[in-house]
Amino acid sequence: MSTQAGARGPHVIVLGNEKGGSGKSTTAVHIALALASVGLRVAVADCDWRQRTTARYLENRAQWAQRKKLDLIVPPVTVIEDGQDAALAEFLKTDADVLVIDTPGRDSDIGRAAIARADTLITPINDSFIDFDLLGQVDPEKYNVTKPSFYAELVWKARQTRARSDGGTVDWVVLRNRLSTLEARNRKRVGTALEELSRRIGFRVVPGLSERVIYRELFPRGLTLLDIAHLKDASVSHVAARAELRELIGALQLPLADRVPGQKAA
Template sequence: MHVIVFANEKGGTGKSTTAVHTAIALAMKGARVSCLDLDHRQRTMGRYLDNRLETMKRAGRPLPMPRFETHDGESIARFSESLERLGQDADFLIVDTPGRDDKFGRIAITNADTLVTPMNDSFVDFDLIGQVDPDTFRVTRPSFYSELIWDSRKRRAKADGQTIDWVVLRNRMQHIEARNMKRVSEAIDQLAKRVGFRVIPGLSERVIYRELFPKGLTMLDSREFGEMGLAHVAARQELREMMAALALPEVEATMPLFA
């Protein structure tokens, strides 16, 4: 089983939306996918997949559907039980962590094979992973979150000799403020070389993602529920490129996993 953890202690970066789209994309390829939502308060991933189940019932037809649970945020025993249940016969386990410091999120990060940190193209978001000089915008030092991931990777290597592939996902990219985007991009590239993460493009800011949430749909299956405009086609291509850039292991295709 390959564990993919979506983590960022700052909210509003599209973390849960990206996690759900990743889960459905893998399920559509025939992989056996499980999901664990660690944010028991906001529960965005859990609600998204609940909505998907309701759409399946209303439409009277199945859609690729991962198994999923939401953790209570309290019990280490329940956390371990959920991991054991969801890990049975799964090719991928996708964990969505809260947008805050969380002890279960830290455990999940240490056990990740692929760690995905979505961030928006702004120095507000960049401040989570690195600090820059206010005049030159050169990186001065890694921030606390980069240090947390660095420590988690060392613990993982010491525990089982495995490495965590840390991916910074540039989400909600705008096609404006080109100068600021260029500065952010340069700062990310500087920090990537310093602390060792990969940078890949994510999903742009599009209204369609908010519109799909109530039905639990993704860009990969929205074609079945309405006509797709050029913007939707572009969004699907973004998702394909993101999945390719994640470089997840290929699995032997099975029947898609339905709830």
């Protein structure tokens, strides 16, 4: 498949989760920069106008590059507030291969509008039943899924809206972030519940980013795991985390296979 924007425009990746603390913004920045690093034209929109974590991450990156005279890729970023549907519509016309949109960690009109325009919807969740509750409810004794939750229903409606508007489909991917070697029983139960729910409401489950201090340490400089060459204190852990990121990008199965590491051309 061609790596250029098709007749319908750029491939739109939306990061959506109405609970905070799931690593949504960190994931958004790393995905954007991973795709930009292989030559794709990437633009970013931060719709969480209160936190602006994604926008500040990329602003920090631009400032650090200027301060240290580094040749860093810095995708353009636009902050879009709730109610600015016209601004979102304009952003979606950006001449790029990929658009990455980070939505608020709460219910919002702009978040719903972005999800309805997604080609790939990514929902990062921490590996716990607290975050799972965003997607579905489970029996407290057997841990089997009893019913989908509000966010799953929201996405279902957005997918229907998308199908009616232009016949497009939304590939929904749930990332299991912050996987830990601890609490193996709980991790297995969450995994089983996710697999059961994925069959019922149609999303794919892939491993996301582990809990690592490095992600928090890199934010002030706007650096990512792809910038190891610019890290004086890089370690084996950093290399492992970078491999983890590449596996995540491959698991997304984006229709940009000949330019994205870890994917095979269609």
